[in-house]
Amino acid sequence: xxxxxxxxxxxxxxxxxxxxxxxxxxxxxxxxxxxxxxxxxxxxxxxxxxxxxxxxxxxxxxxxxxxxxxxxxxxxxxxxxxxxxxxxxxxxxxxxxxxxxxxxxxxxxxxxxxxxxxxxxxxxxxxxxxxxxxxxxxxxxxxxxxxxxxxxxxxxxxxxxxxxxxxxxxxxxxxxxxxxxxxxxxxxxxxxxxxxxxxxxxxxxxxxxxxxxxxxxxxxxxxxxxxxxxxxxxxxxxxxxxxxxxxxxxxxxxxxxxxxxxxxxxxxxxxxxxxxxxxxxxxxxxxxxxxxxxxxxxxxxxxxxxxxxxxxxxxxxxxxxxxxxxxxxxxxxxxxxxxxxxxxxxxxxxxxxxxxxxxxxxxxxxxxxxxxxxxxxxxxxxxxxxxxxxxxxxxxxxxxxxxxxxxxxxxxxxxxxxxxxxxxxxxxxxxxxxxxxxxxxxxxxxxxxxxxxxxxxxxxxxxxxxx
Numbered sequence: 119x120x121x122x123x124x125x126x127x128x129x130x131x132x133x134x135x136x137x138x139x140x141x142x143x144x145x146x147x148x149x150x151x152x153x154x155x156x157x158x159x160x161x162x163x164x165x166x167x168x169x170x171x172x173x174x175x176x177x178x179x180x181x182x183x184x185x186x187x188x189x190x191x192x193x194x195x196x197x198x199x200x201x202x203x204x205x206x207x208x209x210x211x212x213x214x215x216x217x218x219x220x221x222x223x224x225x226x227x228x229x230x231x232x233x234x235x236x237x238x239x240x241x242x243x244x245x246x247x248x249x250x251x252x253x254x255x256x257x258x259x260x261x262x263x264x265x266x267x268x269x270x271x272x273x274x275x276x277x278x279x280x281x282x283x284x285x286x287x288x289x290x291x292x293x294x295x296x297x298x299x300x301x302x303x304x305x306x307x308x309x310x311x312x313x314x315x316x317x318x319x320x321x322x323x324x325x326x327x328x329x330x331x332x333x334x335x336x337x338x339x340x341x342x343x344x345x346x347x348x349x350x351x352x353x354x355x356x357x358x359x360x361x362x363x364x365x366x367x368x369x370x371x372x373x374x375x376x377x378x379x380x381x382x383x384x385x386x387x388x389x390x391x392x393x394x395x396x397x398x399x400x401x402x403x404x405x406x407x408x409x410x411x412x413x414x415x416x417x418x419x420x421x422x423x424x425x426x427x428x429x430x431x432x433x434x435x436x437x438x439x440x441x442x443x444x445x446x447x448x449x450x451x452x453x454x455x456x457x458x459x460x461x462x463x464x465x466x467x468x469x470x471x472x473x474x475x476x477x478x479x480x481x482x483x484x485x486x487x488x489x490x491x492x493x494x495x496x497x498x499x500x501x502x503x504x505x506x507x508x509x510x511x512x513x514x515x516x517x518x519x520x521x522x523x524x525x526x527x528x529x530x531x532x533x534x535x536x537x538x539x540x541x542x543x544x545x546x547x548x549x550x551x552x553x554x555x556x557x558x559x560x561x562x563x564x565x566x567x568x569x570x571x572x573x574x575x576x577x578x579x580x581x582x583x584x585x
Contacts, residue, residue: 124153127156131182142295161197163196163197183196248316256429260418278352298356313349314351316356319359323361323364323367326367350383352383353374353385372402391553393412397557426458427446431443451540464483467483493537502529531558531563533547
């Protein structure tokens with residue numbers, strides 16, 4: 119078994135995991151893992167992050183097991199081993215990047231602060247849970263994210279005084295986590311005396327559950343929990359929508375928010391939708407999240423997507439023909455994560471297997487199918503309207519009867535599944551906000567797991583449309 123084979127298998131596993139794990143968790147803990155080998159019983163990876171083994175085993179072992187089984191056709195035990203040498207290399211690479219960045223900078227005033235950021239403040243960066251690759255310098259700005267970018271820079275330069283809280287929202291994989299963590303990196307570099315903490319909502323929920331395990335709010339666990347979140351200068355919370363409906367967690371977020379905001383500390387939040395559009399989120403949290411500035415990030419246009427790919431090629435020192443960049447930018451229009459994942463798969467496969475980067479090879483690598491282009495919104499809506507015995511105009515309208523509402527949501531779900539078009543694009547077709555489209559899609563996707571009648575309907579429509 120060759121190392122190339124291990125890498126190829128690992129890339130397949132990553133391709134499955136990135137669909138099942140939140141963007142922030144995937145990039146923070148999964149991407150840095152390094153595959154080593156596999157045998158009949160186990161798949162072994164190394165990590166340079168001391169907390170990674172426990173966090174992954176505790177929160178994402180099931181996703182890993184499912185992905186490994188999907189690739190190998192059988193269950194293998196995932197073994198995550200902390201590698202001290204890898205941890206040292208991680209720090210050395212960070213320092214080397216900082217040194218190189220300084221050489222390329224015309225402004226020598228920041229030399230000492232940058233070096234201090236990479237060397238002396240490496241511990242602070244790690245305790246802040248920040249990913250080294252998420253900085254303003256490598257964030258591609260376009261018309262889709264300019265407001266969020268300018269607002270993030272303003273907050274980074276004036277933490278706690280402008281746009282507090284800063285609430286960034288948009289669909290998955292559009293760069294919310296990147297721009298949020300860029301704020302943290304900028305502050306650590308330029309205001310090293312400030313304490314920054316990045317946390318996902320999922321991790322916040324887990325911390326609340328663990329702190330309440332003994333049922334006594336005055337225990338050391340709860341005091342430690344509150345100290346962790348309330349004694350920071352900048353709190354960055356990713357995917358806040360995940361706390362909705364969790365009463366005890368919402369209460370801790372509310373109280374933490376009040377303490378930090380009242381003390382002039384900066385709060386930055388990301389979500390896949392606006393506060394008012396998060397189902398079951400308490401009114402008092404909705405109100406507080408709207409106190410500052412809300413900035414959305416939309417699907418990037420093709421020029422921005424091409425710029426992102428060109429940056430990736432430049433950073434990896436790989437020559438990628440312009441026609442390949444344009445092709446990938448056209449195919450992967452839904453989110454940046456999918457776009458970057460496709461680029462990484464294509465370049466890794468071409469390098470490992472020594473094949474040229476041409477269109478035909480790229481299509482094979484990404485399993486591109488021309489048939490996906492044959493599905494149209496109009497065709498899907500016609501089929502769904504016929505099944506529910508209503509007109510396409512009624513389905514796309516504003517009617518709220520249960521029959522029309524279900525038909526509309528099913529049509530939205532099928533449009534997303536069959537065409538792979540973005541939520542905003544589907545929203546334009548139905549004349550609905552992209553967050554409304556996202557809600558409809560999520561609702562049908564969740565109900566299909568338990569509603570056998572709906573599952574029968576959707577599967578029947580799928581067969582009819584695909585025939």
